[in-house]
Amino acid sequence: MLTIGSLAKKTGTKVQTIRYYEQIGLMPEPGRTEGGQRRYGEAELDRLSFVRHARQLGFSLGAIRELLDLSDHPGKSCSEADAIARRQLKQVEQRLARLEALRTELKRMVLECSGGQTSDCRVLEVLRDHSECLTEHEEIGA
Amino acid sequence: MLTIGSLAKKTGTKVQTIRYYEQIGLMPEPGRTEGGQRRYGEAELDRLSFVRHARQLGFSLGAIRELLDLSDHPGKSCSEADAIARRQLKQVEQRLARLEALRTELKRMVLECSGGQTSDCRVLEVLRDHSECLTEHEEIGA
DNA sequence: AAATTACCTACAGTGGGTGTAGCTTTATGC
DNA sequence: GCATAAAGCTACACCCACTGTAGGTAATTT
DSSP, rough: OOHHHHHHHHTOOOOOHHHHHHHSSOOOOOOOOOOOOEEEEEHHHHHHHHHHHHHHTOOOHHHHHHHHHHHTTTBTTTTHHHHHEEEEEHHHHHHHHHHHHHHHHEEEEEEEEHSGGGGGGGHHHHHHOOOGOSOOOOOOOO | OHHHHHHHHTTTTTTTHHHHHHHSSSSOOEETTTTEEEEBBBBHHHHHHHHHHHHHHOHHHHHHHHHHHHTTTTBBBBHHHHHHHHHHHHHHHHHHHHHHHHHHHHHHHHHHHHHSSSOOOOOHHHHOOOOOOSOOOOOOOO
């Protein structure tokens, strides 16, 4: 039986995060000691590992909920899980493309900065005037 | 003189976001009509364009605050702005590296899925067992 | 038995906004 | 000159995915 702290260590999760997952129904309510402390078994360790691994791969908690659900029903078709993964892959590829454009732009900004006064600073100038950009980088966030 | 709505349109910002920027002190308090509506001039349009452009390049609001401050003091050394941009470039490159690892992993997951039952699903299997991963992808988020 | 460590709940805060409710102001058409 | 509709106003709640804190209790170690 694992305490919440040792489960946290084993999975590289913060204790609060585990309690948070419980709160939002992603992790089950575990058993408790007489004194009211949580105790976990193998099943919970596996489930949390799954969640953390999926998070590392960039899946949202919503997607992870779906994946867990599929994982809990081994008879179901695999195609749903596959669709979720494909969706995720697509997102990752979109982000990659955007980040590559950003890198190009930032590199150019940095290279062109001659180190004088801010009035001549290319970094600030480029930020002031989008038309100086060589690449498109429209979307914000994510 | 621009209304908040036309400023929003010109800069591709939501009206609420402009008010939010004002609230957090990133945009100045503009003049008002007798009836209490905000009215903006060229200076505010330029400032908001700067902010939006920097956001598109992935700068945090904190970094943008610093950049605006530098931009307001044309005599200051450019090196600070340069340092902020370099920091940003580094972050972008780190994210790129991670995302590339994720793409590899997701691609592999999707390729190996044969389309049967979830009990045989490679997607779920890979998520269950990190040791099957070919790449490291430790950090979560961003 | 004391001290330390780990745990508990409840709540606030993070970043960067977005959405909503219920009102007032401004612009347009007749 | 007035009705109506569009756009504005404030204030607040909500989003994601956590993280941090305060004030207290349980479990472990010495």
